[in-house]
Amino acid sequence: MTEPSHKADSQSTSEGESCPGGKSRPHKWRPWGLFLILLALVSVLLVRDDLRRQAIGSTTEAIRTLAIEGLGLSPRELFIWRLKIAGLAESPLGQQWQKAAQVAGSDPVSLDRQLQTQRGFVADVVEAHVYQVTLKRGAELVWRLDRVADSGGELFASLERRDSDGEFGTGTWETVAELDASGQSTRRVVREDGIYRIVLQPELFASVEYNLALASGGSLGMPVSGASQRDIGSPFGAPRDGGARSHHGVDIFAPRGTAVTAVADGRVRTGTSNLGGKHVWLSGSLLGFGSPRYYYAHLDAFEVESGADVDAGDVLGYVGNTGNARTTPPHLHFGIYTASGPVDPEPFLQPEPVLPRE
Numbered sequence: 001m002t003e004p005s006h007k008a009d010s011q012s013t014s015e016g017e018s019c020p021g022g023k024s025r026p027h028k029w030r031p032w033g034l035f036l037i038l039l040a041l042v043s044v045l046l047v048r049d050d051l052r053r054q055a056i057g058s059t060t061e062a063i064r065t066l067a068i069e070g071l072g073l074s075p076r077e078l079f080i081w082r083l084k085i086a087g088l089a090e091s092p093l094g095q096q097w098q099k100a101a102q103v104a105g106s107d108p109v110s111l112d113r114q115l116q117t118q119r120g121f122v123a124d125v126v127e128a129h130v131y132q133v134t135l136k137r138g139a140e141l142v143w144r145l146d147r148v149a150d151s152g153g154e155l156f157a158s159l160e161r162r163d164s165d166g167e168f169g170t171g172t173w174e175t176v177a178e179l180d181a182s183g184q185s186t187r188r189v190v191r192e193d194g195i196y197r198i199v200l201q202p203e204l205f206a207s208v209e210y211n212l213a214l215a216s217g218g219s220l221g222m223p224v225s226g227a228s229q230r231d232i233g234s235p236f237g238a239p240r241d242g243g244a245r246s247h248h249g250v251d252i253f254a255p256r257g258t259a260v261t262a263v264a265d266g267r268v269r270t271g272t273s274n275l276g277g278k279h280v281w282l283s284g285s286l287l288g289f290g291s292p293r294y295y296y297a298h299l300d301a302f303e304v305e306s307g308a309d310v311d312a313g314d315v316l317g318y319v320g321n322t323g324n325a326r327t328t329p330p331h332l333h334f335g336i337y338t339a340s341g342p343v344d345p346e347p348f349l350q351p352e353p354v355l356p357r358e
């Protein structure tokens with residue numbers, strides 16, 4: 001029921017990024033050489049029809065890549081530009097297309113842990129489909145999207161986010177990922193609280209049928225063997241010491257001697273203190289630099305040596321009530337510390353998301 005003393009346990013995780021030194025070589029411009037190469041290229045393209053077509057194809061692709069990666073436009077926004085160039089953006093149809101996500105978003109399908117649907121769009125109806133869920137940092141969203149037999153045409157599918165405190169309709173949606181209709185399941189750990197939605201819309205006049213499966217849950221396994229959400233006793237943020245400080249983790253109650261396990265791969269450091277008793281810090285390996293540190297307190301005994309490398313699932317020690325938990329039933333105090341301080345572990349510890357079967 002305690003948090004660690006930072007004096008004893010804090011560990012500097014700030015490492016400067018090293019910039020490669022060295023001088024940049026000055027460019028020697030050879031305008032005539034460049035001109036000759038260009039001339040040769042143009043003459044080849046004029047002669048060889050097949051090469052010219054390839055060049056046009058790759059130019060279209062290059063513009064697309066530039067627009068999406070260079071300018072930060074989503075494929076959907078790029079399509080709106082195409083409508084503008086075609087003079088369709090201001091037409092009633094073009095307007096309807098651009099407002100479709102907003103219209104569907106006013107009455108979204110909400111995700112409650114699991115969802116599976118097969119729906120479609122027909123060529124003569126302009127609409128979008130919106131699936132929405134509120135998620136906290138540490139939650140995980142999984143999706144699988146694939147197209148069923150259709151007439152072709154582009155299907156725009158994006159994951160968008162908005163702050164959850166914004167009044168309805170006022171916050172702006174920000175695209176955080178594009179979904180590909182590959183039929184592969186994709187996972188994403190939520191790094192920021194917010195409202196998340198998946199927006200599906202085909203290009204104008206396309207008819208598309210799709211299968212969408214969605215699931216939400218936690219991104220970490222339970223750190224106590226056999227425990228579930230019901231065993232979490234004291235929530236994050238609960239007052240401590242008469243309100244002088246607040247609870248920087250959750251307490252997971254379990255019989256003395258129950259195994260506690262690593263929630264991630266990393267390196268452990270063990271210690272003993274008045275507050276946390278026998279405790280373990282688990283930090284990501286060097287590869288996971290920037291990942292959070294996990295704190296396990298009030299252990300009855302250790303199963304690892306300080307400095308050891310562990311894999312997710314390895315036993316670190318056993319539930320007890322050492323430190324300032326002497327007068328309470330055995331439990332694991334579990335904390336997650338990021339660069340910006342402690343965060344609520346509960347969203348991380350929800351049951352793992354499972355997609356409905358196909």
Ligand SMILES: [Zn+2]
Binds near residue numbers: 003234247249250332
């Ligand atoms: Zn606690």
